[in-house]
Amino acid sequence: MKFHNKLIDWYLVNARDLPWRKTQDPYPIWLSEIMLQQTRISQGLPYFFKFIEEFPTVFHLANASEDQVLKLWQGLGYYSRARNLHSTAKHVAYNLNGIFPNTYKELKTLKGVGDYTASAIASFCYREPVAVVDGNVYRVLSRFFGIDTPINSTEGVKEFKNLAQKLLDKKQPHIYNQAIMEFGALQCSPKSPDCNSCPLQTNCVAFQQDLISSLPRKLKKTKVQEKFYNYLVIVDSRENVLIEKRTGNGIWKNLYQFPLIESPKDCNLPKDLISFDENKIPQEILEKALLYNEEPIKHILSHRKLWVKFWVINIENLNFIENLSKSFIMTNQIDTFAVPVVIEKFIDTYGFSK
DNA sequence: AAGTCGGGGCG
DNA sequence: CGCCCAGACTT
Numbered sequence: 623m624k625f626h627n628k629l630i631d632w633y634l635v636n637a638r639d640l641p642w643r644k645t646q647d648p649y650p651i652w653l654s655e656i657m658l659q660q661t662r663i664s665q666g667l668p669y670f671f672k673f674i675e676e677f678p679t680v681f682h683l684a685n686a687s688e689d690q691v692l693k694l695w696q697g698l699g700y701y702s703r704a705r706n707l708h709s710t711a712k713h714v715a716y717n718l719n720g721i722f723p724n725t726y727k728e729l730k731t732l733k734g735v736g737d738y739t740a741s742a743i744a745s746f747c748y749r750e751p752v753a754v755v756d757g758n759v760y761r762v763l764s765r766f767f768g769i770d771t772p773i774n775s776t777e778g779v780k781e782f783k784n785l786a787q788k789l790l791d792k793k794q795p796h797i798y799n800q801a802i803m804e805f806g807a808l809q810c811s812p813k814s815p816d817c818n819s820c821p822l823q824t825n826c827v828a829f830q831q832d833l834i835s836s837l838p839r840k841l842k843k844t845k846v847q848e849k850f851y852n853y854l855v856i857v858d859s860r861e862n863v864l865i866e867k868r869t870g871n872g873i874w875k876n877l878y879q880f881p882l883i884e885s886p887k888d889c890n891l892p893k894d895l896i897s898f899d900e901n902k903i904p905q906e907i908l909e910k911a912l913l914y915n916e917e918p919i920k921h922i923l924s925h926r927k928l929w930v931k932f933w934v935i936n937i938e939n940l941n942f943i944e945n946l947s948k949s950f951i952m953t954n955q956i957d958t959f960a961v962p963v964v965i966e967k968f969i970d971t972y973g974f975s976k
Numbered sequence: 977a978a979g980t981c982g983g984g985g986c987g
Numbered sequence: 988c989g990c991c992c993a994g995a996c997t998t
Contacts, residue, residue, distance in 0.1 A: 656994095657993090659995070660982085660983095660992055660993085660995090661993080664985090665984060665985085697982090706996095734996090735995085756993045757991070775977090800993095803993055804993095812990075813986075843978095844979070872980085875981090921983095923983075980997075984991105985991090987990095
């Protein structure tokens with residue numbers, strides 16, 4: 623039996639019941655594919671339901687504000703996905719009459735839709751014979767064929783894409799693509815795959831040569847850099863709190879935060895804050911800072927290690943911000959703004975009175 | 977070709 | 988801790 627037939631037979635027995643598999647409507651399928659980029663299904667699923675409920679159609683999503691979209695995305699990470707999602711929704715709604723492109727090539731022109739996502743939508747919605755290559759596919763193919771080309775090298779990307787396309791069942795690309803990904807997720811998992819019950823065992827090079835644990839190969843990434851973040855929770859007598867929008871192009875773009883003082887080392891006293899402050903916040907304000915957490919919170923990201931401290935400053939009124947060039951906002955409705963998880967956790971613990 | 981971009985879960 | 992997850996985009 624052919625490779626693709628074995629995978630599909632396995633899939634028909636073992637497929638999970640997932641909401642985006644019940645439809646050919648490109649809107650929910652596109653939404654799910656964006657959400658699941660570098661994200662486990664268990665983590666993305668609740669967000670998928672939230673989004674479908676809040677934005678039942680691409681027009682609802684297009685008519686929302688970016689702030690609203692980011693707020694709903696809060697906690698899912700890789701926020702450029704949310705910004706691109708919203709941008710593409712507006713494009714589809716206003717320029718394309720709400721109709722998604724229906725070919726791989728056209729789909730790839732959409733913001734946030736790359737090689738994988740275009741293949742997924744084109745095959746699931748329109749039966750176009752284009753093979754998906756995601757983390758699951760890399761793993762299944764590298765093991766079954768014993769390919770040790772690093773999957774994140776230029777040659778590896780090309781090699782696996784060509785192989786995947788060759789193996790594709792072109793009469794039912796939608797089922798084959800689902801099958802190989804589901805197989806990678808459930809049977810041929812990264813750690814301790816279930817080789818004993820595997821229908822591909824006898825022809826699997828990695829299994830026969832005991833290479834399961836060393837495949838797929840991957841070039842190691844650069845080491846993470848450490849940073850020290852000091853957030854100033856400046857609260858006035860009416861429970862207004864100062865926040866700002868992160869604009870630049872870096873991490874957490876367009877999310878909100880408390881005024882931030884980044885320091886080259888751990889800070890323990892207000893005078894440290896004063897020496898590192900670039901917001902030009904008046905000294906007499908910073909002097910009142912009370913350290914909320916003695917031990918910095920370790921916030922681990924894929925490419926960064928953050929040591930985060932929160933400093934609470936109670937003052938009578940926040941009028942001093944008029945003298946600052948930065949655009950801080952006074953708010954007593956902090957819950958309505960999208961914030962990074964490390965700030966969300968602080969807000970939940972600190973408990974502003976509403 | 978290498979960096980950047982989140983957060984959670986698992987061994 | 989290190990690795991991985993239905994990757995895309997920038998430099």
